[in-house]
Amino acid sequence: MDDVAIIGAGPVGLALAILLAQNGRSVRVFEQRSVPAAHSRAFGLHPPAQQVLDQLGVGEAAQRHGVQIRGGLGISRGRSIAAMDFATIGGQYPYVLSLPQQSTEQLLRERLQQLAPGSLVPGCAFEKVLGQSEQSVEFLSGGTAYRARWLAGADGVRSAVRTDLGMDFAGANHRDRYLMGDFPDTTGLAHAAALFLHQQGIVESFPLPGAWRRWVVRVEQKLDNDSPGILTEMIMDRTGYLLDPGACTMTSYFGTATRMVSSMVHGRVVLLGDAAHQISPIGGQGLSLGLADAQAIADLIAAGAPAGSLDDLRLAAARSAARRAQVNMLLGRALPSWSVPLRDTAISALAASGWLKQKVARSFTMTSPGQRTIPVA
16 A cells, blocks of 8 residues: 555656655556656746755756746837846745746656656556545556555646545636747747737747747637647737747647635545646746645645645635736736727836835745745655
8 A cells, every 4th residue: 555646647746756755655656648748838937846846856957957037028019118027036046947847747757766666657547536544545547446545636627536526626717818839939038038918918928948939829719720820920910029830839729717626635635736726827827836735745744644734825825826817817918909008107107116026026936925835844
């Protein structure tokens, strides 16, 4: 019987497995995919997430492979109306690390193999919980029954673990929709994030490793044609940057929603990451939230049993992130033409305040003072 069985071998599930293995716990990770995904949406690692990567033993490797986003620009009607410098937040990591999720997963898989060889079981989908007692939980995965002292569901928004247990996932879809793609970086923006506040909706642009850049365009509805050509046309119309559609490596459409469980703990089963709380990808907070969940759960399992403090702290953090994402989406929506100059003037005036710029930088990097965390054991 394993100490902890984990469903889902994304970054969050792998992080939990590594933290537990480092603490001498026996772990097994079940993943329904036979091979890792080639592309992903998540890439932003905020300072708290980088600290977790250090604890996992992959922090230096992540820094070598990633790109540091050290600030951002707000651009409207061809001119900069606001600038943000993450140096104002201080600390060891005054930046957001840009590293595609598949690269993060690769580093974590290699680290887990070092600590617990053979603990990752690919191509083995979770089916259902067979029963729980005060000491263990039995479940079916890949047609075989397993038993563990704890079962952790890190299997994403469509969590099979959460669905099987009938746990609520209350919330709603939002009206905000986006189309994104990755292109060679020909902008000259270096390591800065850029937010183009266009009348028809925001365009966001972020650096990726290897001199690439991700572009995210707000759309009013799902397009019949979401090809690279359509995406580059919208980017050109709203930003003035001409991109090569033939060089695009992927496009992806996504909607947004906010949903959360009422409790992350159900007997001997615990949920974390997107399985417990779905927030809008705008702002890139989801991966960092999930890694913080993994840290908190590992500490609590090491100390005894997950308790109410997990819900108090981690769901509160998710609600705070959801509010930040709502503000980000609101600022990126289409506006009537007459209101654009008024918005630009207001943003420029607010950006002139040093105190407010630091506050916004801390919010964007998830380093707000007073943020409550569960200390590392």
